[in-house]
Amino acid sequence: MSFEPSTNSNSSSDKSDRKLPDRSKGDDLQISRTDMNMLIMNYLVTEGFKEAALKFQQEAGLQEPALCSSLDERIMIREAVQNGRIPDAIAMVNALHPELLDNDRYLYFHLQQLQLLELIRGGRAEEALSFASAALAEAGAADRTALTELERSLALLAFPDPHASPFADLLLPSHSQKIASELNAAILKMENQEYTNPKLCSLLRMILWSQNELDKHNIKYPKMTDLANATIEQPKL
Known part of the structure; x- marks a missing residue:
């Protein structure tokens, strides 16, 4: 009895002959220094770090960055947010783009939440509760996500040391920086900038x-x- 050669052996041989991608070649891929420098410059300008952008431009030998017309205002607004001067930040935003916070109520809620957190950080519990009731309760009732964030903020009052609570992340500088970047992106969007982030x-x-x-x-x-x-x-x- 004779058997014909199996076609499967040929297909297996074919598969073995195929070249598989060499993952080690990925180590040889390099990003050009110019591209990397431009990414860094884009970050500094978009986020509103004017002095750092100009200093980096000089050190990296790049062309002078195209600075947005509102860059100085965005810098002052970012500094106000990150330093806890939320009413000042809101006033500057309203002067720059009066309709922004009216149209983006969730962003406005985040700014008011930061103001609430500043009261809690300062140990002003009664003022915090009064402010939450007057300024944030309506947003919490209208939006489930906002309500959850409001509850997390108020939960800080239940701890003798809010910084040692499970919600202490709300008091970290990274949280205010996050809201500052959110606000910065919203301003750029209002100005029809190509990149908001x-x-x-x-x-x-x-x-x-x-x-x-x-x-x-x-x-x-x-x-x-x-x-x-x-x-x-x-x-x-």
């Missing part, structure tokens, strides 16, 4: 999204495990 931030979000999609499909790849330090972990074979 730094390109660098968009790239990082894209990396996180891509890695999440690859993880869902159990695909092995060089994974960036620490964005701050650009630490990449090679896949285990």
Whole structure:
């Protein structure tokens, strides 16, 4: 009895001959210094760090950055938000774009929430409760997300030391910086700027999204495990 050669062996041979991508080549990919410098410059200008942008421009030998007309105002607004001078920040926003906070009530809620947090930070519990009732209760009743954020803020009052509570993240500088960036992006959007968020931030979000999609499909790849330090972990074979 004779047997014809199996076609499967040929297909297996063909598959073995196919070249698989060499992951090690990814280590040879380099981002040009010019592209990296432009990403940094875009971040500084978009976020409103004027002095840093001009200093970086000189040190990196770049062309003078195109500064937005509202850059000085955005710098003052950011400083007011991050220093806890929320009424001043709101007044400056209203002077620059009177309709902005009227049209974006969630952003306005975030600014008022920061004002509430400043009262809590200062140990002014009665004023905080009064302010929350007068200024934030309506937003909480209209929006479930806003209500949750309001409840987290008021929960700080239940702890002798709010900084040691489970909601202490609301009192960290990073929280006010986040709201300041949210407000900065809203101003740029009002002015029809091409980019309302730094390109660098968009790239990082894209990396996180891509890695999440690859993880869902159990695909092995060089994974960036620490964005701050650009630490990449090679896949285990």
